[in-house]
Structure formats: structure tokens, C-alpha cells
Amino acid sequence: MGAWFWVWAALAAVLIVGEMFTAGFFLLPFGIGAAAAAAAEYFGLALGWQWAAFLVVSIALLLGLRGFADRVTHEPPEKVNVDRLIGKIGVVTEAIEPGDGAGRIRIEREEWRADSPVETLIPVDARVRIDRVEGTHLVVTPVAMTETKGD
Numbered sequence: 001m002g003a004w005f006w007v008w009a010a011l012a013a014v015l016i017v018g019e020m021f022t023a024g025f026f027l028l029p030f031g032i033g034a035a036a037a038a039a040a041e042y043f044g045l046a047l048g049w050q051w052a053a054f055l056v057v058s059i060a061l062l063l064g065l066r067g068f069a070d071r072v073t074h075e076p077p078e079k080v081n082v083d084r085l086i087g088k089i090g091v092v093t094e095a096i097e098p099g100d101g102a103g104r105i106r107i108e109r110e111e112w113r114a115d116s117p118v119e120t121l122i123p124v125d126a127r128v129r130i131d132r133v134e135g136t137h138l139v140v141t142p143v144a145m146t147e148t149k150g151d
């Protein structure tokens with residue numbers, strides 16, 4: 001085994017250990033590529049073949065792992081905390097006034113302060129869709145009766 005074997009092996013170890021401290025599977029393909037180059041050196045292939053093994057394996061794994069990394073590291077499909085309410089339908093329990101927009105809504109079994117950008121009064125018992133969260137208030141818009149069928 002020549003000196004290049006130890007260079008590739010050390011590089012593989014550093015990159016694979018480095019992957020443990022990062023997210024996104026970016027260093028892992030290069031670590032495995034360096035291991036492939038070390039294997040090429042072990043079997044007596046020339047330095048050009050070692051580089052080719054490193055590049056081909058690294059690029060192939062990088063492209064192959066991108067889809068997997070995106071699925072693993074993206075936002076979970078089920079939202080948690082107050083974000084789980086966004087897009088749901090609630091019922092107004094205290095009218096939401098135009099201007100200051102302060103009112104209250106019930107969603108699921110919880111009651112929340114609510115504001116609305118709508119310039120008209122949203123009366124008690126009106127159905128509203130939660131658009132976003134601003135601090136401790138939900139920002140809502142009224143929902144037409146035809147939109148709520150099936151919700």
C-alpha cells in the first residue's frame with residue numbers, strides 16, 4: 001500500500017465523521033468516494049484511476065442521495081404546535097370588528113384571539129379559515145358556506 005492509500009483512507013474517515021455532525025447527506029458521498037479511491041490504490045491502480053473512482057462514486061452517490069436527503073430533512077408533513085391550525089376552519093365566538101379586528105374564535109376545543117384583514121364585521125357563529133399566526137393571535141378570513149362542505 002502506497003502513501004495515497006493512507007491519504008484516501010484519512011480523507012474518507014474525516015468526511016464520514018464530518019457527515020455525522022451535519023445534515024443533508026452532503027459529505028457522505030465524498031467520504032464513500034474517497035473510500036473507493038483507497039480501494040483502487042489498495043488494488044494497485046494508478047493515481048488517475050483513483051481520482052476517477054473518487055469522482056464517479058462521489059457524483060453518483062451525491063445525485064442519488066439528493067432525493068432521499070430532501071425527503072428526510074424537509075418539514076414534517078404534520079405540523080405541530082399552533083402551526084397545525086393553519087388552513088383549518090373555526091367558528092367565531094366573539095365578533096371580529098373591522099379596523100382593530102379583535103375577536104375570538106373556537107377551533108377544535110381551543111379558543112383563540114383572532115384578527116382579520118377583512119374590512120367588514122365577521123359576526124358570531126361565522127366560519128373562518130385560519131391563514132397564519134401572528135404572535136398569540138390567529139389571522140383569519142371568512143369562509144363562504146359552499147367552501148366548507150366536506151371540511
